[in-house]
Amino acid sequence: xxxxxxxxxxxxxxxxxxxxxxxxxxxxHHRTPEFGEVFTRVNENLNRVFLTENDIFxxxxxxxxxxxxxxxxxxxxxxKVLVVNNGNFGGRWVKMSRAFGLEVTExxxxxxxxxxxxxxxDALANDPEIKAAICVLSETSTGTVNDIEGFARAATNVVxxxxxxxxxxxxxxxxxxxxxxxxVAGSQKALMTPPGLAFVSVSERAMRMHEVSRMPRYYxxxxxxxxxxxxxxxxxxxxxxxxxxxxxxxxxQQLIDEGVENVFARHVMLGRASREGVKGMGxxxxxxxxxxxxxxxxxxxxxxxxxxxLVRMVFREHGIQVAGGxxxxxxxxxxxGHCGYFDAFxxxxxxxxxxxxxxxxxxxxxxGKGVGATQRVFSKSGVRA
Amino acid sequence: xxxxxxxxxxxxxxxxxxxxxxxxxxxxHHRTPEFGEVFTRVNENLNRVFLTENDIFxxxxxxxxxxxxxxxxxxxxxxKVLVVNNGNFGGRWVKMSRAFGLEVTExxxxxxxxxxxxxxxDALANDPEIKAAICVLSETSTGTVNDIEGFARAATNVVxxxxxxxxxxxxxxxxxxxxxxxxVAGSQKALMTPPGLAFVSVSERAMRMHEVSRMPRYYxxxxxxxxxxxxxxxxxxxxxxxxxxxxxxxxxQQLIDEGVENVFARHVMLGRASREGVKGMGxxxxxxxxxxxxxxxxxxxxxxxxxxxLVRMVFREHGIQVAGGxxxxxxxxxxxGHCGYFDAFxxxxxxxxxxxxxxxxxxxxxxGKGVGATQRVFSKSGVRA
Numbered sequence: 001x002x003x004x005x006x007x008x009x010x011x012x013x014x015x016x017x018x019x020x021x022x023x024x025x026x027x028x029h030h031r032t033p034e035f036g037e038v039f040t041r042v043n044e045n046l047n048r049v050f051l052t053e054n055d056i057f058x059x060x061x062x063x064x065x066x067x068x069x070x071x072x073x074x075x076x077x078x079x080k081v082l083v084v085n086n087g088n089f090g091g092r093w094v095k096m097s098r099a100f101g102l103e104v105t106e107x108x109x110x111x112x113x114x115x116x117x118x119x120x121x122d123a124l125a126n127d128p129e130i131k132a133a134i135c136v137l138s139e140t141s142t143g144t145v146n147d148i149e150g151f152a153r154a155a156t157n158v159v160x161x162x163x164x165x166x167x168x169x170x171x172x173x174x175x176x177x178x179x180x181x182x183x184v185a186g187s188q189k190a191l192m193t194p195p196g197l198a199f200v201s202v203s204e205r206a207m208r209m210h211e212v213s214r215m216p217r218y219y220x221x222x223x224x225x226x227x228x229x230x231x232x233x234x235x236x237x238x239x240x241x242x243x244x245x246x247x248x249x250x251x252x253q254q255l256i257d258e259g260v261e262n263v264f265a266r267h268v269m270l271g272r273a274s275r276e277g278v279k280g281m282g283x284x285x286x287x288x289x290x291x292x293x294x295x296x297x298x299x300x301x302x303x304x305x306x307x308x309x310l311v312r313m314v315f316r317e318h319g320i321q322v323a324g325g326x327x328x329x330x331x332x333x334x335x336x337g338h339c340g341y342f343d344a345f346x347x348x349x350x351x352x353x354x355x356x357x358x359x360x361x362x363x364x365x366x367x368g369k370g371v372g373a374t375q376r377v378f379s380k381s382g383v384r385a
Numbered sequence: 386x387x388x389x390x391x392x393x394x395x396x397x398x399x400x401x402x403x404x405x406x407x408x409x410x411x412x413x414h415h416r417t418p419e420f421g422e423v424f425t426r427v428n429e430n431l432n433r434v435f436l437t438e439n440d441i442f443x444x445x446x447x448x449x450x451x452x453x454x455x456x457x458x459x460x461x462x463x464x465k466v467l468v469v470n471n472g473n474f475g476g477r478w479v480k481m482s483r484a485f486g487l488e489v490t491e492x493x494x495x496x497x498x499x500x501x502x503x504x505x506x507d508a509l510a511n512d513p514e515i516k517a518a519i520c521v522l523s524e525t526s527t528g529t530v531n532d533i534e535g536f537a538r539a540a541t542n543v544v545x546x547x548x549x550x551x552x553x554x555x556x557x558x559x560x561x562x563x564x565x566x567x568x569v570a571g572s573q574k575a576l577m578t579p580p581g582l583a584f585v586s587v588s589e590r591a592m593r594m595h596e597v598s599r600m601p602r603y604y605x606x607x608x609x610x611x612x613x614x615x616x617x618x619x620x621x622x623x624x625x626x627x628x629x630x631x632x633x634x635x636x637x638q639q640l641i642d643e644g645v646e647n648v649f650a651r652h653v654m655l656g657r658a659s660r661e662g663v664k665g666m667g668x669x670x671x672x673x674x675x676x677x678x679x680x681x682x683x684x685x686x687x688x689x690x691x692x693x694x695l696v697r698m699v700f701r702e703h704g705i706q707v708a709g710g711x712x713x714x715x716x717x718x719x720x721x722g723h724c725g726y727f728d729a730f731x732x733x734x735x736x737x738x739x740x741x742x743x744x745x746x747x748x749x750x751x752x753g754k755g756v757g758a759t760q761r762v763f764s765k766s767g768v769r770a
Contacts, residue, residue, distance in 0.1 A: 005411060005413070007411070007412060007413065007414060009414045011624065012412045012414065012415065012624065012627055013412070014411065014412060015411075015412055020409045020410070020411065021409050023408035023409045023628060024405045024406050024408045024409040025405070026390060026392070026399065026400075026405065027392060027397045027398070027399060027400055027573075027579055027580075028390070028392065028397075028706075029392060029394045029397065029706050029708075030397065030580075032700075032706070059446075060445060060446050060447045060450065060580065060581045061444075061445050061446050061450065061604065062445045062623045062624040062625070062626070063623075063624065064603070064604050064623040064624075065445065065446065065450070065604040065623070067603075067604075068603050068604040071603075077601075095603075096603045099601055099602065099603045100601045100603070101601055186624070188412075188624060188627075194412055194626065194627055194628035194629070195412075195415075195445065195624045195625065195626050195627055195628075196445045196581045196582075196626030196627075196628070196629055197581075215601075216462075216484055216485045216486055216600075216601070217484065218449070218452075218453050218456075218480075218481045218484045218485070219446065219449050219450040219452075219453040238447045238448075238449040238450070239396065239397065239447040239448065239449075239571070239573060239580045240447070240580065241447070241579065241580050241581030241626070241629070242397055242573075242579055242580055242581075243408055243579035243580075243581070243629075244579070244581055244626070244628075244629075321413075321414050321417070323414075323416075
């Protein structure tokens with residue numbers, strides 16, 4: 001039987017039809033008032049979604065590129081940095097910081113465990129030479145969302161860098177209110193745009209740190225980015241990914257129309273429904289069962305079931321692309337992404353397909369129980385499902 | 386009167402309707418056999434267009450990002466490099482090389498003058514410590530195309546790096562036959578794809594140089610790129626710009642269907658027609674009147690005419706976006722891009738519009754003379770126009 005393709009991975013994520021259609025518009029020249037008008041509106045709307053008045057620089061890259069830019073622009077070789085590592089992406093920050101010659105104090109936690117912000121405060125108090133602290137908002141590898149408000153409060157004396165690539169727009173992040181200096185994000189998750197754009201918001205304090213940094217850089221250089229950004233109309237230093245920015249413009253307008261706070265609330269509901277569905281099937285959640293985990297739901301593959309086969313079957317038999325585990329968790333967990341353009345029925349379909357696949361694989365479960373648990377989350381909130 | 390929008394700038398450039406349409410396809414997950422099939426075909430076709438059997442790494446970035454990658458991956462701080470600089474982009478390589486702590490021997494020429502490969506050979510003979518030589522294929526800022534075959538022969542003892550961002554696919558570049566080690570290119574010119582993808586082809590000799598390089602890097606790291614490239618199916622190290630790669634697949638197929646040698650020949654005709662049109666209007670070409678200059682035609686703005694006003698009028702009155710001059714040539718030259726998805730009638734329309742605009746600005750010319758000269762180029766070759 002024909003199945004529609006449903007992308008339920010933690011990234012890239014599906015995009016709204018209006019954003020798709022904008023991807024087919026003609027390419028326009030970027031050094032023109034026409035492109036300037038689009039880019040100015042994009043910048044204003046990015047500020048609304050990042051909840052910051054800081055400058056936000058856009059570059060053609062995936063999230064890892066803007067990560068690298070933050071390291072290159074803030075530090076000098078030998079500088080000390082604190083990195084919280086409780087997943088694949090925290091681990092990437094550690095490796096990248098070391099690749100650029102930084103001295104890393106690593107706060108390591110088991111995957112799925114939230115960072116302890118008291119330990120962040122202690123580590124910074126113990127070493128006043130540490131210049132900045134890095135933490136991931138939503139660990140895509142595990143679904144765990146760190147408490148960034150507490151992190152920023154614990155690290156108030158240093159420059160704070162938050163990797164929000166997979167969380168921005170899905171998990172509440174009040175950049176200015178919480179005092180986060182640098183936020184890195186990407187286009188392909190809750191911003192509902194194809195992959196290929198990365199963003200970084202930079203506070204005045206971070207910009208002052210940048211001014212004395214001596215790390216070699218060029219493509220991601222914030223001074224070049226700021227100079228182009230301050231032109232009238234705003235530009236990028238190098239050729240922008242024109243079509244992706246035109247798509248982003250449409251996507252951001254949709255987020256603004258929905259209301260940024262409503263977008264956060266929707267993701268909380270999606271996460272809750274997804275977790276209830278997993279539990280309803282009799283499976284165990286990986287990581288804490290709590291509302292901030294609104295971007296990705298991770299679950300243990302039950303005893304006796306091959307996790308890779310489960311993910312493959314959900315896709316081959318039902319057209320729904322969920323993700324397996326990364327690193328040591330490969331084959332042991334599966335992950336449902338709901339960070340971006342997702343609604344109640346996407347979660348219901350995913351839980352329904354997982355139930356069907358588990359039944360085929362011989363796992364004992366009562367078909368419909370997980371789906372019912374999912375529906376009840378929306379029913380309670382007044383959403384019909 | 387309504388005018389269609391015609392993008393005749395040297396980049397970004399217009400894209401075929403089939404490539405536009407592919408930009409509206411659903412986003413698919415990149416760690417799947419489905420994406421792997423597309424990416425494998427893209428890689429095979431890139432080899433056909435680059436005319437090389439070397440590995441070609443694709444990243445989400447604009448051309449400048451892959452430039453930076455070449456510097457980061459090949460050198461260690463303090464290494465010596467020869468850079469040919471006869472335009473805006475040659476100048477960028479000089480700045481970038483210095484930003485990464487390289488010791489630069491700069492061979493500087495006036496804008497519009499071709500590099501002298503005897504001087505390249507002399508400079509390398511005079512300093513055996515120079516490890517690599519860098520040259521731009523087509524200087525977008527001036528339309529001048531350097532003799533890369535001669536450059537590679539002059540620099541045979543060192544690693545050769547060619548910036549083909551604006552020339553690849555439009556100007557003949559026989560990577561393997563000429564022995565070019567590293568070729569950097571972008572998606573948004575003759576590859577007929579939106580901006581946002583950059584490519585680098587790497588010879589075995591360059592890969593050996595990479596292995597001993599000690600420059601800090603992460604996002605553009607060739608070791609990570611090669612590791613992902615060698616998986617089955619081939620992947621990228623970081624999240625690829627999925628939609629752009631799907632569009633590139635369509636565009637490359639069109640280039641292969643046309644025939645790479647035919648694509649080069651078409652560009653030679655477009656350049657010739659554009660230059661004849663400029664001369665037919667009584668204007669003077671900027672740079673040599675020769676066939677290799679097949680990507681961009683640059684012309685002096687005639688005495689008494691405001692070049693910025695001319696470019697603006699061609700766009701506002703006639704919908705055709707040509708480009709002005711860069712740097713010291715701002716307002717003094719204008720540039721017609723014909724690197725990519727262009728045919729005879731695009732050039733004819735552009736010359737026609739320029740004639741009309743020049744007439745409006747009070748420049749004495751016989752309307753139709755430039756267009757006639759353009760047509761005769763195609764007529765001689767048997768193309769109806």
